[in-house]
Amino acid sequence: MNSIQKLARFFSDFPGIGPRQSKRFVYFLLTRDNNYLNELIALIEGLKKDIVLCSRCFRYYPRNSSTSFVCPTCVDPNKDKSKLLVIARDVDFEHIEKTAVYNGYYFILGGLIPILEKEPEKKARLYELKKRLEADAVDELIIAMNANPDGENTEEIIREHVRSTAERKNIKISTLGRGLSTGVELEYSDSETLKHALSGRRVI
Numbered sequence: 001m002n003s004i005q006k007l008a009r010f011f012s013d014f015p016g017i018g019p020r021q022s023k024r025f026v027y028f029l030l031t032r033d034n035n036y037l038n039e040l041i042a043l044i045e046g047l048k049k050d051i052v053l054c055s056r057c058f059r060y061y062p063r064n065s066s067t068s069f070v071c072p073t074c075v076d077p078n079k080d081k082s083k084l085l086v087i088a089r090d091v092d093f094e095h096i097e098k099t100a101v102y103n104g105y106y107f108i109l110g111g112l113i114p115i116l117e118k119e120p121e122k123k124a125r126l127y128e129l130k131k132r133l134e135a136d137a138v139d140e141l142i143i144a145m146n147a148n149p150d151g152e153n154t155e156e157i158i159r160e161h162v163r164s165t166a167e168r169k170n171i172k173i174s175t176l177g178r179g180l181s182t183g184v185e186l187e188y189s190d191s192e193t194l195k196h197a198l199s200g201r202r203v204i
Ligand SMILES: [Zn+2]
Pocket: 054, 055, 056, 057, 058, 059, 070, 071, 072, 073, 074
């Protein structure tokens, strides 16, 4: 296997990237000068040092000077502590923050759970979510998943997983309201639609 094929194999592991696109990436890199490539190499090398995982919401964030592993959002005193919004991925966080319609805390599940998945807890942070609900004083858990089969399946599994805790602690569980059309991923829904879906959320 030559260098083009080897590198293309890495790119083909990226989300949404097929073999043909991954080859195009490699040929693109071949046309760049050394400065460009060195900057890219340095960024990749530093990524895991500069960006860390928040121990509360499990979001990746740029490490600050402090030694704590809690992101600025989780220690923001202006956030409404009584609300916790669970989302699948980091990109959903950025998207929802931009709408400025939600002012509570977040929890990143780390992925969606495909239908018929035998070990859902390996695909998503279900135990960690339950632990968070056990430890914190939360009044409402908002589940914001994609409006597609994997998103709906994930929502159902979350509900089952946290049911006993929610009942015991009297935590309301809600999901995004209508407006998100079927099949749409949160990441690709426009801000206005997402705002309506959030403000029109329904308790389940
Ligand atoms: Zn956090």
